[in-house]
Amino acid sequence: MSKIKPSKGAPYARILGVGGYRPTRVVPNEVILETIDSSDEWIRSRSGIVTRHWASDEETVAMMSIEASGKAIADAGITPEQIGAVIVSTVSHFKQTPAVATEIAHRIGAGKPAAFDISAGCAGFGYGLTLAKGMIVEGSAEHVLVIGVERLSDLTDLEDRATAFLFGDGAGAVVVGPSQEPAIGPTVWGSEGDKSETIKQTVSWNELHIGDVSTLPLDSKGEIKFPAITQEGQSVFRWAVYEMAKVAQQALDAAGISPEDLDVFIPHQANMRIIDSMVKTLKLPEHVTVARDIESTGNTSAASIPLAMERLLATGQAKSGDTALVIGFGAGLVYAATVVTLP
Numbered sequence: 393m394s395k396i397k398p399s400k401g402a403p404y405a406r407i408l409g410v411g412g413y414r415p416t417r418v419v420p421n422e423v424i425l426e427t428i429d430s431s432d433e434w435i436r437s438r439s440g441i442v443t444r445h446w447a448s449d450e451e452t453v454a455m456m457s458i459e460a461s462g463k464a465i466a467d468a469g470i471t472p473e474q475i476g477a478v479i480v481s482t483v484s485h486f487k488q489t490p491a492v493a494t495e496i497a498h499r500i501g502a503g504k505p506a507a508f509d510i511s512a513g514c515a516g517f518g519y520g521l522t523l524a525k526g527m528i529v530e531g532s533a534e535h536v537l538v539i540g541v542e543r544l545s546d547l548t549d550l551e552d553r554a555t556a557f558l559f560g561d562g563a564g565a566v567v568v569g570p571s572q573e574p575a576i577g578p579t580v581w582g583s584e585g586d587k588s589e590t591i592k593q594t595v596s597w598n599e600l601h602i603g604d605v606s607t608l609p610l611d612s613k614g615e616i617k618f619p620a621i622t623q624e625g626q627s628v629f630r631w632a633v634y635e636m637a638k639v640a641q642q643a644l645d646a647a648g649i650s651p652e653d654l655d656v657f658i659p660h661q662a663n664m665r666i667i668d669s670m671v672k673t674l675k676l677p678e679h680v681t682v683a684r685d686i687e688s689t690g691n692t693s694a695a696s697i698p699l700a701m702e703r704l705l706a707t708g709q710a711k712s713g714d715t716a717l718v719i720g721f722g723a724g725l726v727y728a729a730t731v732v733t734l735p
């Protein structure tokens with residue numbers, strides 16, 4: 393028989409507070425048209441994007457995260473010292489080690505929490521949320537700070553017609569804490585590694601620094617391109633439209649929720665047409681508020697769901713206690729969907 397005492401956590405977990413940070417610089421489609429052959433009309437109609445935010449040198453991954461976290465902690469009504477773990481989901485923090493989570497934990501005054509980064513692309517927020525819930529119920533932390541943050545402008549090839557207009561920068565954060573009733577449903581998540589080539593970096597850091605220079609992609613000035621994110625737009629689009637609606641439905645079923653019970657739908661902000669298609673396939677009733685933050689934020693990967701959540705609450709389109717379906721999907725390919733009670 394085991395001599396180990398069982399760990400004591402909270403019966404359930406819930407999102408207690410949310411915060412967001414959007415870089416000061418707003419970039420309209422006209423700026424994108426300086427480097428690709430396209431039109432404002434094409435970008436709007438094919439993606440739904442009108443403007444996005446690009447970070448300045450000062451708006452680092454850490455700085456944006458700290459701003460978003462401060463708001464989330466205040467919104468949750470706790471102090472930084474009560475944070476037992478910090479999880480940062482990002483693909484655009486360029487220092488391999490140490491994890492940026494440790495710097496953020498220190499700079500927000502959280503003391504000595506567990507702190508680590510995860511890489512799960514545009515599903516990163518859902519992955520972090522699921523880990524946080526597990527930690528709270530298992531008892532290894534009472535409050536967990538989950539941050540999704542990206543500076544995708546650093547990984548965007550402005551000469552690539554398929555991606556130049558898509559990406560934006562920003563940070564979103566939530567505080568997850570104990571609850572007496574279920575407020576984060578079972579997560580439906582997974583990966584399809586056979587499709588890992590559909591969204592990827594053009595070259596690895598290794599190839600850039602020690603590889604054969606003659607094989608590296610060059611820009612229009614003949615200079616070696618910085619590794620950027622490329623994608624097979626149509627394959628990803630089809631996968632998102634057909635497969636992710638099924639995953640979203642599975643998350644509703646797992647939570648025992650019907651579309652009529654939902655108040656809010658917050659899908660990853662990848663493309664307005666993907667969002668519209670999911671709403672149709674899921675047969676969401678008229679009363680369900682749908683996040684359409686992509687119009688002014690672009691695709692901010694791991695930051696997109698908490699940023700959209702924060703805006704819906706801040707603008708009164710959603711309210712505390714609402715039942716929301718969240719689903720993230722992207723590079724990997726990976727996905728994560730769950731039903732949550734809004735903070």
Ligand SMILES: CC(C)(COP(=O)(O)OP(=O)(O)OC[C@H]1O[C@@H](n2cnc3c(N)ncnc32)[C@H](O)[C@@H]1OP(=O)(O)O)[C@@H](O)C(=O)NCCC(=O)NCCS
Pocket residue numbers: 428429430431434435438439514553554555557591623624625626628629632662663691721722723
């Ligand atoms: C990127 C995306 C908006 C492109 O839209 P699309 O309708 O698939 O575009 P296509 O690549 O099929 O190209 C359609 C036409 O537009 C043209 N086109 C492509 N990019 C263009 C651009 N930036 N401006 C103007 N025309 C463009 C193509 O040349 C093609 O022209 P043709 O019909 O004369 O051959 C869309 O595929 C998408 O959103 N994919 C998923 C993105 C995503 O979610 N990624 C991240 C997941 S986390």
